[in-house]
Amino acid sequence: MYAVLLTLVFSVFIPIIHIALIHILRKQNIQVKLMFISFLIYVLLDFIIIYFVYIDSSNITIHLISALSSSIFMCLFYMEFFSMIARGFSMRIITDIYLHTRLNPEQLMQEYANGKGIEWMFDKRIQGIKDLGLINEECSQIKLSSKSSFIIAYISNIYKRILKLGKGG
Amino acid sequence: MIQNIILFSFLSFSIFLALHLIIWRIKEGYRGIGLILLTSTVAYLLVCALYLSWLKLSVMSHLWTTAPLYFCLIMIYSHFYVGLLKSVSIRIIQEIRESPNNSMTIKEINKIYPVDEMVRTRLSLLEENGWLSKSGEDYSCLKKALRTVKINLYLHKIFRLDNSG
Numbered sequence A: 001m002y003a004v005l006l007t008l009v010f011s012v013f014i015p016i017i018h019i020a021l022i023h024i025l026r027k028q029n030i031q032v033k034l035m036f037i038s039f040l041i042y043v044l045l046d047f048i049i050i051y052f053v054y055i056d057s058s059n060i061t062i063h064l065i066s067a068l069s070s071s072i073f074m075c076l077f078y079m080e081f082f083s084m085i086a087r088g089f090s091m092r093i094i095t096d097i098y099l100h101t102r103l104n105p106e107q108l109m110q111e112y113a114n115g116k117g118i119e120w121m122f123d124k125r126i127q128g129i130k131d132l133g134l135i136n137e138e139c140s141q142i143k144l145s146s147k148s149s150f151i152i153a154y155i156s157n158i159y160k161r162i163l164k165l166g167k168g169g
Numbered sequence B: 001m002i003q004n005i006i007l008f009s010f011l012s013f014s015i016f017l018a019l020h021l022i023i024w025r026i027k028e029g030y031r032g033i034g035l036i037l038l039t040s041t042v043a044y045l046l047v048c049a050l051y052l053s054w055l056k057l058s059v060m061s062h063l064w065t066t067a068p069l070y071f072c073l074i075m076i077y078s079h080f081y082v083g084l085l086k087s088v089s090i091r092i093i094q095e096i097r098e099s100p101n102n103s104m105t106i107k108e109i110n111k112i113y114p115v116d117e118m119v120r121t122r123l124s125l126l127e128e129n130g131w132l133s134k135s136g137e138d139y140s141c142l143k144k145a146l147r148t149v150k151i152n153l154y155l156h157k158i159f160r161l162d163n164s165g
Helices: A003-012 A013-025 A031-053 A061-088 A089-100 A107-115 A118-130 A147-162 B002-026 B035-052 B060-086 B088-098 B106-112 B115-128 B143-158
Strands: A135-138 A139-143 B132-134 B138-139
Touching: A003 A031, A003 A061, A003 B060, A013 A031, A013 A061, A013 A135, A031 A061, A061 A089, A061 B002, A061 B060, A061 B143, A089 A107, A089 B115, A089 B138, A089 B143, A107 A118, A118 B088, A118 B115, A135 B088, A139 A147, A139 B088, A139 B115, A147 B060, A147 B088, B002 B035, B002 B060, B035 B060, B060 B088, B088 B106, B115 B132, B115 B138, B138 B143
Parallel strands: none
Antiparallel strands: A135 A139, B132 B138
8 A cells, every 4th residue: 555655645756857857958849758757767766665665575566566557657647747738739729718818710720829820730740740750741742651650540440440439630 | 466466457457448348339429538437447346346246355455456557557548548539640640541542642631631620629629618608709718717727828837838739
């Protein structure tokens, strides 16, 4: 029980380490990488602390499994939270409406993300997949560029069909 | 004992997947993360009941190991589920894969997956869930949204985020 509770308490260090790294390094567009570094530091620290707390216990493996599962859970929870702030579509929409007091859909599409426009969001997504090497662009034609992209499309298609999820997105 | 704990968590996860498949194939409408959480809790309780009644094994002593391991698996699965369900990037990859030559122009992607429709759908959803109010064609923030946006803008400063969205 205490291994889980200690891990949950230690999870406050994820945002602390993440924010500290962001402010120490002060580089643009590095936040996601630093989030993963803070996960690694947190999981390792937690693992070491739990190991030394329960070093004499006969059930040390069980405590370590509990701690590791809880720490991965908290990392994924934080990842979702950070993704909502950094990339959240709904969050950006309500933020833009707040900044302009009131907007109609056309105005919102123009003013999206501090005036960058909705096309910027779409281009950002396309650029993101390009950077991952899943697609490439040749003579304005966007093509799937690796085996992984075909596998992702195949899994996504089958999964959505089995669970009747529609097209998604 | 470790094998038992791992078996318990993976059995719960398998039952969750079976329930998830049945419910999602039968039920129309809401398929959000709340329903995943509810289904996963039911699956976990079912396996607890199974262990207690049929196998006469105590589960309480291992609750603090089986629950974190099981809910860690659920969390990983939830990321996979939301990723496939909501991701714009995966939808684009899927559309390109389904196109005749496995290639598309930006215009063609826009035609199949119009961004203005995406915005309008999301605005309706936000209005439906009490985040926005609509008067005429204009949308404005309700109390819940105002509070959230203030926190969000503060977090943008802390995380030095300039390109959110």
